Amino acid sequence: MASCDYCGTSILFGGTRSGDLRFCSQKCAANVPLLRASRAIPEDAVDRLAGEIHRGQCPKCGGPGPVDLHTSHRVYSALAFTSWSSHPEMCCPSCARKKFLKHGAFSLVLGWWGFPFGLIMTPIQVLRNAGGLLGIGEPARDVPSDKLKRMARISLGAQRRAQIEAAGIPPTWSPEGP
Ligand SMILES: [Zn+2]
Ligand SMILES: [Zn+2]
Structure with missing residues (x-):
């Protein structure tokens, strides 16, 4: 199954394309320039950052890790309308x-009430969450996942782009000196 080149979510229906890249949503597709910049980042820099994030504190609750990228899935319906994300x-x-x-x-509560997608997507999204729940305790979790590494690569790409853009602008003078 194809997966999103930005967040790693598996793409069930549709998704969007940009050249050789595939995305689960428009939101993820907006990151094409970052992805292109991130391709030039060396592997060891990615591993280093991914390791730091993995060993670091949880950005959400401040508690101990291991921190990783966890993707949950949701669906809700109202009559003929069903939305999943x-x-x-x-x-x-x-x-x-x-x-x-x-x-x-x-x-489980709000997914079913749309025809036909509520009936199709609710079991899928519930199973994906159940799979995610079971996957948390996997032994492989003592190393950063591929999804986490991808995010680390992208954030290094973002820094690189910012540096390149900033290089054209003279540094601002600061009263503290260098
Ligand atoms: Zn995505
Ligand atoms: Zn937490």
């Missing part, structure tokens, strides 16, 4: 567990 977030296992349970319960 995926929510990637950097957080610790305990925050991830809460998010999977919250979005799973939300989908």
Whole structure:
């Protein structure tokens, strides 16, 4: 199955394309320039940052890690209208567990009430959250996941782009001196 080149979410239906890149949503597709910049980042720099994030504190609750990218899934329906979405977030296992349970319960209650997509998407989104919940405790979690590495690469790409853009502008004078 194809997965989003920005957030790593698997793409079930549609998605959007930009050249050789695929995205789960317009929001993710807006990051094409960052992805292109991030391709030039060396592997060891990516590993270093991913390791730092993984060992660091949870950005959500401030608790201990391991921090990783956890994607929860949600669906809700109203009559003929059904809307589903995926929510990637950097957080610790305990925050991830809460998010999977919250979005799973939300989908179970509010997902069904649209025809036909409510009936199709509700079991899918509930199972994806259940899969995520089970995956939290995997032994492989003592190293950063590929999704986390991708995010680390993208944020290094963003820094690089900012540096390149800033290089054209003279540095501002600061009273503290160099
Ligand atoms: Zn995405
Ligand atoms: Zn947390």
